[in-house]
Amino acid sequence: AQSVTQLGSHVSVSEGALVLLRCNYSSSVPPYLFWYVQYPNQGLQLLLKYTSAATLVKGINGFEAEFKKSETSFHLTKPSAHMSDAAEYFCAAGNTAGFKTIFGAGTRLFVKA
Amino acid sequence: GAGVSQSPRYKVAKRGQDVALRCDPISGHVSLFWYQQALGQGPEFLTYFQNEAQLDKSGLPSDRFFAERPEGSVSTLKIQRTQQEDSAVYLCASSFPLAGGPYNEQFFGPGTRLTVL
Numbered sequence: 001a002q003s004v005t006q007l008g009s010h011v012s013v014s015e016g017a018l019v020l021l022r023c024n025y026s027s028s029v030p031p032y033l034f035w036y037v038q039y040p041n042q043g044l045q046l047l048l049k050y051t052s053a054a055t056l057v058k059g060i061n062g063f064e065a066e067f068k069k070s071e072t073s074f075h076l077t078k079p080s081a082h083m084s085d086a087a088e089y090f091c092a093a094g095n096t097a098g099f100k101t102i103f104g105a106g107t108r109l110f111v112k113a
Numbered sequence: 114g115a116g117v118s119q120s121p122r123y124k125v126a127k128r129g130q131d132v133a134l135r136c137d138p139i140s141g142h143v144s145l146f147w148y149q150q151a152l153g154q155g156p157e158f159l160t161y162f163q164n165e166a167q168l169d170k171s172g173l174p175s176d177r178f179f180a181e182r183p184e185g186s187v188s189t190l191k192i193q194r195t196q197q198e199d200s201a202v203y204l205c206a207s208s209f210p211l212a213g214g215p216y217n218e219q220f221f222g223p224g225t226r227l228t229v230l
Contacts, residue, residue, distance in 0.1 A: 103148075
């Protein structure tokens with residue numbers, strides 16, 4: 001069965017520091033992978049998605065993620081954190097075997113001034 | 114254009130009551146998803162519609178949960194005889210699928226927070 005694991009329910013970084021949010025997936029078929037962000041009192045919105053066209057995916061707001069099949073990982077990074085990046089981030093996976101999208105439990109990002 | 118809307122935004126029900134949650138997807142979006150998000154957790158898939166057809170309902174937790182999308186646009190999630198464990202945020206999302214599959218970006222509504230007393 002497909003699953004998504006996000007390591008670390010909370011991550012705290014200083015403004016200007018590197019952001020690294022970890023995501024590992026398991027899938028018996030090639031996956032489609034997504035990162036969504038949820039700001040307080042708002043709906044989830046897509047940051048970026050991987051659909052096999054390129055292993056390094058660039059998204060909005062300076063975020064990017066790299067698909068590493070050998071590590072079954074899709075970690076999210078941003079070189080320099082901004083206060084406005086404070087939010088909850090969800091990694092998600094789908095595949096061609098069905099219609100479900102499986103979400104990880106989420107990582108809350110705190111950005112310190 | 115307008116995004117996905119859900120109503121009501123908040124619902125308090127007494128245990129045993131029936132509730133109906135509404136989702137208005139983005140116009141023209143073929144795919145519609147319902148998710149349940151418990152406190153501190155990620156969204157958990159409930160069901161998927163392609164137009165009016167419910168193609169996957171494997172995530173519905175019990176036969177008290179029922180979803181419909183009769184005309185392929187607005188959808189309603191109904192929960193009968195609500196229990197305390199049904200308390201959660203219920204999210205609706207819509208998308209326009211690529212190549213017939215639900216792999217494209219999903220646009221989420223703000224959710225309905227259900228509290229069962």
